[in-house]
Amino acid sequence: xxxxxxxxxxxxAAICRALSAGLKARGYDVATAATGTEALAExxxxxxxxxxxxxxxxxxxxxxxxxRLRQWSDVPVIVLTAEGGDERKVLALDEGADDYVTKPFxxxxxxxxxxxxxxHHAMRPTGPDxxxxxxxxxxxxxxxxxxxxxxxAVDLTPKEFGxxxxxxxxxxxxxxxxxILQEVWGPGYGTETHYLRVYANQIRNKLDDDREAPRLVxxxxxxxxxxxxxxx
Amino acid sequence: xxxxxxxxxxxxAAICRALSAGLKARGYDVATAATGTEALAExxxxxxxxxxxxxxxxxxxxxxxxxRLRQWSDVPVIVLTAEGGDERKVLALDEGADDYVTKPFxxxxxxxxxxxxxxHHAMRPTGPDxxxxxxxxxxxxxxxxxxxxxxxAVDLTPKEFGxxxxxxxxxxxxxxxxxILQEVWGPGYGTETHYLRVYANQIRNKLDDDREAPRLVxxxxxxxxxxxxxxx
DNA sequence: GGCCGTCTTTACGGATTCTTGATGCCGGAG
DNA sequence: CTCCGGCATCAAGAATCCGTAAAGACGGCC
Numbered sequence: 152x153x154x155x156x157x158x159x160x161x162x163x164a165a166i167c168r169a170l171s172a173g174l175k176a177r178g179y180d181v182a183t184a185a186t187g188t189e190a191l192a193e194x195x196x197x198x199x200x201x202x203x204x205x206x207x208x209x210x211x212x213x214x215x216x217x218x219r220l221r222q223w224s225d226v227p228v229i230v231l232t233a234e235g236g237d238e239r240k241v242l243a244l245d246e247g248a249d250d251y252v253t254k255p256f257x258x259x260x261x262x263x264x265x266x267x268x269x270x271h272h273a274m275r276p277t278g279p280d281x282x283x284x285x286x287x288x289x290x291x292x293x294x295x296x297x298x299x300x301x302x303x304a305v306d307l308t309p310k311e312f313g314x315x316x317x318x319x320x321x322x323x324x325x326x327x328x329x330x331i332l333q334e335v336w337g338p339g340y341g342t343e344t345h346y347l348r349v350y351a352n353q354i355r356n357k358l359d360d361d362r363e364a365p366r367l368v369x370x371x372x373x374x375x376x377x378x379x380x381x382x383x
Numbered sequence: 384x385x386x387x388x389x390x391x392x393x394x395x396a397a398i399c400r401a402l403s404a405g406l407k408a409r410g411y412d413v414a415t416a417a418t419g420t421e422a423l424a425e426x427x428x429x430x431x432x433x434x435x436x437x438x439x440x441x442x443x444x445x446x447x448x449x450x451r452l453r454q455w456s457d458v459p460v461i462v463l464t465a466e467g468g469d470e471r472k473v474l475a476l477d478e479g480a481d482d483y484v485t486k487p488f489x490x491x492x493x494x495x496x497x498x499x500x501x502x503h504h505a506m507r508p509t510g511p512d513x514x515x516x517x518x519x520x521x522x523x524x525x526x527x528x529x530x531x532x533x534x535x536a537v538d539l540t541p542k543e544f545g546x547x548x549x550x551x552x553x554x555x556x557x558x559x560x561x562x563i564l565q566e567v568w569g570p571g572y573g574t575e576t577h578y579l580r581v582y583a584n585q586i587r588n589k590l591d592d593d594r595e596a597p598r599l600v601x602x603x604x605x606x607x608x609x610x611x612x613x614x615x
Numbered sequence: 616g617g618c619c620g621t622c623t624t625t626a627c628g629g630a631t632t633c634t635t636g637a638t639g640c641c642g643g644a645g
Numbered sequence: 646c647t648c649c650g651g652c653a654t655c656a657a658g659a660a661t662c663c664g665t666a667a668a669g670a671c672g673g674c675c
Contacts, residue, residue, distance in 0.1 A: 237489050244495040249503075250482065251492075257469050260483075263476040271481075271503060274457075308621055324526045330505050338498045341386070341410065344662090346623080352664060362664090370528055371631065371662060372541040540632055576651090578634080584653060594653095603642095603651060 154178040155200035155269060160190040160216070161231070162209050170203065173258045174265070187211030191219060195294065199226060201268045203261075204248070206232040206239065214243050221247035223282050223293035227268035231256065245338055284319040287366060287379030289358065291319050305357050310335060314350050318367070318377035327374040351375060386410040387432035387501060392422040392448070393463070394441055402435065405490045406497070419443030423451060431458060433500045435493075436480070438464040438471065446471070446478050453479035459500035463488065516551040519598060519611025521590065523551050537589050542567060546582050550599070550609035559606040583607060 157179045159170045164185075171181045182197055184190040187208045194202060202220065206213030217228055229250045230243045240251050249271070250264050284291040288301045296312055298305045307315065313335040318326060328347055332340040340346075351367055360366050361380075369375050389411045393399045396417075403413045414429055416422040419440045426434060434452065438445030449460055461482045462475045472483050481503070482496050516523040520533045528544055530537045539547065545567040550558060560579055564572040572578075586592075587599050593612075600608050 237491050240489075241491050241495040244492075244499050249499060259469050259473050260476075263473040267476050267481060310622070325528050333498075334502070334505075343623095345625095348663060348665085349623085352666090355664095369663070370541075373528060376527065542633075575634090577636095580652060580654085581634085584655095587653095601652070 154180050156180045156182060156197060157265065158182045158184065158190065158193055158197070158199035158202045160184045160187075160202065160208070160213075161205040162186065162207065163205075166205070169258075170261075173262065177262060179265075185209075187213070187216045190216055194220060194224065194226065198224070200272055201265055202226055202228045203265075204228055204230050206230060206234060206243065214239070214246050217243060217248050218246045222296060227272050229261075229264055229268060231261070284316065286319050286322045286377050289315075289319070289366060289377075291316055300358050307354070307357060311350055311354050311357070314347075315354055315367075315377070318375060321376075323376060323378055325370050325374050325376045329374075331374065347375065386412055388412045388414060388429055389497065390414050390416065390422065390425055390429070390431035390434045392416045392419075392434065392440070392445075393437040394418065394439065395437075398437070401490075402493075405494065409494060411497075417441075419445070419448045422448055426452060426456065426458065430456075432504055433497055434458055434460045435497070436460055436462050438462060438466060438475065446475050449475060449480050450478050459504050461493075461496055461500060463493070516548065516554075518551050518554045518609050521547075521551070521598060521609070523548055532590050539586070539589060543582055543586050543589070546579075547586055547599075547609070550607060553608075555608060555610050557602050557606050557608045563606065579607065 154177070157174055159167055159174070159181060160183070161167045161170070162185045167183050167185070171183060174181045182193055182199065184193045185208075187210045190202070190204070190208075193199075204213055204216060208216065213230065213232070217230070220226065220228065227249045228247060229252060230248045231252050231254065232239075233254045243251055249268060252261060252264065282292065282294045284293065290299050292298070293316060298307055298312065298315065314331065317331060317334050328344045329341045331347060332343060336343070336346065351369060354360075355362075355365055355367050358366060364380070366380055367375060367377055386409075389406055391399055391402045391406070391413060392415070393402070394417045399415050399417070403415060406413045414425055414431060416425045417440075419442045422434070422436070422440075425431075436445055436448060440448065445462065445464070449462070452458065452460065459481045460479060461484060462480045463484050463486065464471075465486045467485055475483055481500060484493060484496060514525055516525065522531050524530070525548060530539055530544065530547065546563065549563060549566050560576045561573045563579060564575060568575070568578065583599055583601060587594075587597055590598060592598050596612070598609060598612055600610055602608065
């Protein structure tokens with residue numbers, strides 16, 4: 152098969168089959184998973200271009216799957232579920248899902264949404280799922296959520312890691328206060344720029360950053376960016 | 384603090400109002416348009432971060448609006464409509480829409496989808512925020528917010544950078560005092576032309592500009608413009 | 616219940632940036 | 646020639662932003 156790889160996650164075999172058939176007919180390469188753990192393993196192993204995810208999984212909650220996926224990958228996730236509750240919907244979207252379709256769904260529509268997801272995927276910043284980011288001597292492993300600088304392991308808290316990993320995805324580029332807050336802390340944050348000062352400081356301490364030429368640069372009134380050591 | 388700008392396009396005033404209220408309550412900056420031509424003009428003029436588009440417009444078909452928008456902009460478009468037909472849905476998504484919500488819709492869900500759109504837009508590599516502008520020997524990197532003239536790095540304050548970057552976006556063209564003030568200082572400013580003299584002077588100093596043939600030219604009584612060195 | 620790591624909040628000093636006022640220059644209008 | 650408006654320049658006070666430390670709040674874990 153030459154098409155993009157799509158991972159279908161659903162515990163009902165009938166739906167899995169129906170989706171697979173429809174997707175394969177359009178030339179996609181389909182993999183399936185029936186449980187959350189299976190889905191995460193599959194995603195890590197085969198790095199699909201799109202994930203179609205049912206929320207009603209037997210082992211892990213679907214939203215939790217989405218959250219874990221987002222920790223190391225930005226593969227587009229289309230949630231597909233029977234539950235119609237607003238809350239779940241909003242939660243899923245805020246936790247990293249890119250789209251949300253309720254059953255019963257129409258196959259043409261789903262296919263169109265898959266195409267949208269692939270379109271987004273195609274114009275992504277860093278190449279295909281890079282689980283390890285490197286900026287200068289800072290090495291960030293998104294899979295194991297570990298960081299080392301110059302070979303020395305550094306232990307960061309979740310928020311610190313999110314902050315640093317976000318900046319590392321766009322090396323040298325300024326990310327605004329607002330963008331960082333909304334991505335790391337979640338929507339609804341956007342004005343608490345004070346958190347950023349506290350965390351930037353903590354990160355600089357842990358990275359053993361030079362105060363005169365820090366790797367984590369702050370642009371007054373705008374935001375922060377991460378640069379290789381010694382570079383502007 | 385003013386949030387992201389969102390353009391709402393709908394010919395029913397009631398819906399427009401409802402959407403505006405909900406969005407403004409979340410801190411967004413909302414513009415509205417009731418027709419397709421209006422929408423396209425508004426989008427070109429104010430470059431919103433997201434467009435919410437009703438398909439049932441009086442003049443141009445919504446999908447056509449979407450298509451034309453895509454010819455020069457990659458702003459996320461969320462289609463919002465009463466029509467439930469699959470074909471229209473698929474067509475809209477394939478013509479560049481990023482999401483499709485059918486009425487009646489739930490406000491929390493729509494807001495969540497707006498957040499998804501903003502997330503995508505913010506993380507875009509080659510957005511309008513990533514260009515490198517060059518005017519003569521002045522090089523302006525909008526991504527890292529750095530400036531260099533003739534290879535020498537120049538460090539500007541946020542307002543100085545905003546001033547210079549704005550002029551550089553329209554090389555050789557005059558921007559009026561009012562236009563510059565409103566763009567860099569924000570709406571509500573427009574008469575404080577004195578700021579411009581101070582900042583124009585500071586910028587000229589930092590660029591090491593020749594007083595006889597400055598790169599940053601002031602047109603008496605009108606405004607300022609940026610030209611390549613030695614050119615009128 | 617007590618312990619511990621993490622997140623949130625408060626406080627303050629110092630540096631940068633923005634604003635504002637004063638002064639001098641120049642060219643055009645009266 | 647003199648006055649006046651717009652511009653350039655300088656300088657100082659005000660406001661803002663950043664860095665830093667440390668204490669309180671919260672939640673998970675034993």
